[in-house]
Amino acid sequence: MRHVKPIGRRQFLRGAAGGSALAVLAACAVPTTSEPADTGEAPAMEPTTVSFWHIWGGVRDEQLKTVLDDFGATHPEIIVEPLLLPNPGYADKIVTALAGDAPDLTMIYTVEFAPAAAQGALQSVDDRLAADDVSSDAWYPGIWDMTQWEGATYGVPFVGNFLQLFYWNMDDYAAAGLDPEAGALVWDDLRHVMSELSTFDDDGNIDHLGFVPGGWGEWMMGTYRNGHDWYGDATPDGIAIDHPLSQEALEFVVDLYARGGGWDSVGAALEGWGNQQLGNPMIAGVASSIRSGIFTVNVINNQNPDLPYKLGKYPHGPNGEHLDLIQACWNMVIPTNAQNPDAAWTLAKYLSHGEGHLKFMVEIQGRPAMIRDYNMAPHDAKAREVNPYWDDALEVLNGTQVSLPVSDKLGAAQNILREAFERVMLEVDSVGDALSWAQGEVEAIFA
Numbered sequence: 001m002r003h004v005k006p007i008g009r010r011q012f013l014r015g016a017a018g019g020s021a022l023a024v025l026a027a028c029a030v031p032t033t034s035e036p037a038d039t040g041e042a043p044a045m046e047p048t049t050v051s052f053w054h055i056w057g058g059v060r061d062e063q064l065k066t067v068l069d070d071f072g073a074t075h076p077e078i079i080v081e082p083l084l085l086p087n088p089g090y091a092d093k094i095v096t097a098l099a100g101d102a103p104d105l106t107m108i109y110t111v112e113f114a115p116a117a118a119q120g121a122l123q124s125v126d127d128r129l130a131a132d133d134v135s136s137d138a139w140y141p142g143i144w145d146m147t148q149w150e151g152a153t154y155g156v157p158f159v160g161n162f163l164q165l166f167y168w169n170m171d172d173y174a175a176a177g178l179d180p181e182a183g184a185l186v187w188d189d190l191r192h193v194m195s196e197l198s199t200f201d202d203d204g205n206i207d208h209l210g211f212v213p214g215g216w217g218e219w220m221m222g223t224y225r226n227g228h229d230w231y232g233d234a235t236p237d238g239i240a241i242d243h244p245l246s247q248e249a250l251e252f253v254v255d256l257y258a259r260g261g262g263w264d265s266v267g268a269a270l271e272g273w274g275n276q277q278l279g280n281p282m283i284a285g286v287a288s289s290i291r292s293g294i295f296t297v298n299v300i301n302n303q304n305p306d307l308p309y310k311l312g313k314y315p316h317g318p319n320g321e322h323l324d325l326i327q328a329c330w331n332m333v334i335p336t337n338a339q340n341p342d343a344a345w346t347l348a349k350y351l352s353h354g355e356g357h358l359k360f361m362v363e364i365q366g367r368p369a370m371i372r373d374y375n376m377a378p379h380d381a382k383a384r385e386v387n388p389y390w391d392d393a394l395e396v397l398n399g400t401q402v403s404l405p406v407s408d409k410l411g412a413a414q415n416i417l418r419e420a421f422e423r424v425m426l427e428v429d430s431v432g433d434a435l436s437w438a439q440g441e442v443e444a445i446f447a
Contacts (some may be wrong), residue, residue, distance in 0.1 A: 048343040049079045053094070053106040055087040055330070059302045060295070060365070067360045071350050078343045098122075102335035104344040107158055110146055110328035115408040117149035123334045124152045128345050134353060138371050142403050146329035149406065155331035156352040157370045159361070162326035162400050164221055164291055165393070166315065170308045172197055172288035176210070184211075184289065184315045187222075187252050194259035197288045206261050206269040209287040213256050213266060216421035221291065222249035224325040224402065226317030231413075234405035236447050241417065242439035245319055250431050252317065254424060263425040283307060297387050298365040311389050313396055324396060326403035366390065368397050409445050416441045 056064045061084055068080050083103070085093060091112055097103060098121040108116065116122050129136075136144045136153075143160040147153050170180035176196040184190045190211055197210030214221070223230060228245035232238025240246070260266050273281050280296060281287035283304045290296070291314055300307055316322040332348040334341050350356040353371060358379060361369040366387030368375050375383075375394060384390050404410060420438035423429040429437065 045077065047077050047079045048340050049081055050105060050340055050343045050347055051081050051083065051103040052344075052347060053083045053085050053097075053103045055085050055090055055107055057084060057087060058299065060298070063364045064360060066364070067351070067356045070359065071347065071356055075346060075350075078346060080347060098335050098337070100337070102337040104338040104340045105332060105334055105348055107330045108155070108333050109330055110161075110404070110406060111411040111414065113146070113155065113329075113331055113333065114149060114406050114410060116333070117152075117154040118408040121336055122154040123336055123338070123341060124154055125156065125334065125345065125348075126153045129153065132349065134349065138353060138373070140370060140372060140397070140400075142326045142400055143329055143370050145403060146326070146406055147331055155333035156348055158330045158332045158352050158357075159367075160326060160329045160370060161293065162324075162329075162397065162403075164314055164325065164327070165294060165296075165311045165396060166289065166291055166313060167282055167296060167309055167311045168193075168289040169282060170310055172210075176288075181310065183310060183312055186315050187317050190289075190315045191252075191255060191259060193289060194256050198260045200261060200265075204261070204265070206265050207286070209260055209266070209269065209281065211256065211260070211289045212270070212281050212287045212291070213253060213260065214291055216418045218253045218256070218291070219250050219421050220327075220417070221314055221325065222252055222317060224323040225249075225314050227319035227321035227323060229323065229402055230417075231405050234407055234409075234446055236443040239439065239443050239446060241420075241442055242435040245317070247431055247435055248317060248319075250421070250424065250435070253421075254431070257425065282309070294367040294387075294393050295365065297389065297393075298367065301366070301386060311392060323402050324400045326400050328404060368393055407446075412445050413442045416445070 054064065064082065068082060071080065072078070085107075091109070094106060094108055094112055095116075097106075098116055102121075113122075139157055140160070142162065143157045146160065147155045147157060166183060168180075168183045173183060173193070174180040176193055178184065178189060178193065184193055193210040195210070197208065198206065199208045201207050220230070223246045226245045226249050228240065228243055228249070230239070230241055230246065232240060257263050257266055261269075269286075270281075273284070273286060280290065280292070280299060280303070282290045283296075283300055297311070300309065313324070332352050334344045334348065338344055351360065357369055357371060358374045361367050362374050362379060363382040364386075366383045366385075373379065375397075380390065387393070416438050420429070420434040424431055424434045
């Protein structure tokens with residue numbers, strides 16, 4: 001949807017009920033005229049039902065069900081009831097549920113994770129990790145950091161948003177005079193692609209985009225790929241929004257939109273194309289390149305396996321240092337109000353640390369696991385069969401240097417940056433004025 005006014009995340013519902021004790025119901029035998037024979041066997045226990053909320057839409061929903069079926073076969077004492085959440089749009093449902101009728105286990109994104117942990121809506125899992133001898137060393141450090149709040153662990157990583165890759169159609173790039181094997185390496189390459197490969201109909205509407213810009217997120221990615229960190233140590237003195245490298249990145253994104261027909265035209269095209277994750281414009285043939293996660297390899301395999309594409313790092317700016325960013329993480333968390341936390345933990349371990357994680361991430365989707373060992377031989381054999389760019393993805397993953405802060409203030413700060421970006425695109429503010437305003441607002445948030 002284009003030009004949606006920035007809306008601050010509703011204040012997280014306070015007063016969430018503490019974790020209530022699970023009621024234990026004793027089964028009572030119906031009186032009969034004769035005693036049943038004593039078989040000497042304990043009565044069968046009723047299985048525990050675990051409600052599990054997730055965001056794995058499209059083909060990934062069926063892939064997850066395959067993994068959950070495997071879990072059920074090895075854990076007959078647990079029945080999993082999965083619920084696919086809308087994404088985008090999942091946050092309001094999660095925030096509301098955490099303060100009331102919460103699921104037993106849910107995926108939650110970093111922006112919502114920190115406020116939930118801060119307000120006591122999530123259970124710490126430190127004791128569970130220690131009891132099961134599960135070490136944080138199994139995960140990549142930057143991803144593990146996304147599970148921490150004030151020195152305690154409130155979840156386990158399921159998937160990190162830290163593989164922001166650049167995908168391009170090799171045939172289109174060859175037609176634009178670029179090396180189809182190398183793609184776009186620097187910002188000027190991407191400017192060239194946007195100018196040469198974007199086409200319009202007689203009414204000026206976009207037929208095809210050279211690159212699909214991602215709104216204010218393009219500015220964020222550009223800033224870090226220009227060697228600059230917005231948040232520093234997440235203190236007022238560390239905030240650096242109004243900075244020459246950040247300004248350079250914003251001006252670059254403004255230029256990209258202009259070469260693609262402008263903010264309104266690009267917004268109308270993207271709205272018409274629909275969900276950018278599942279209805280990917282490059283896969284559909286209406287764009288030549290995109291910025292997306294490694295999951296897109298899985299989508300291509302299922303939707304357009306003959307697509308002549310490659311992937312690599314997002315083009316960088318003219319500054320000498322280029323930072324690869326961990327934007328966030330989808331954590332598996334047990335709400336304070338969960339009815340069946342023990343069974344939920346068993347499922348969380350399976351999907352985030354055990355065989356379920358290996359199968360779902362590496363073997364089925366061909367995307368790197370959050371568990372480092374699963375990305376190495378012999379575990380990576382099936383991944384290499386389904387992902388021809390496995391080594392490229394690992395190179396980006398292993399080079400990731402910086403992450404956004406895990407803070408209950410991050411969501412408010414990101415909303416300010418989104419608003420600053422839109423004020424520039426709508427020509428309400430100049431780039432300089434927008435950056436100055438955003439700097440003051442974000443400093444105040446972190447004060």
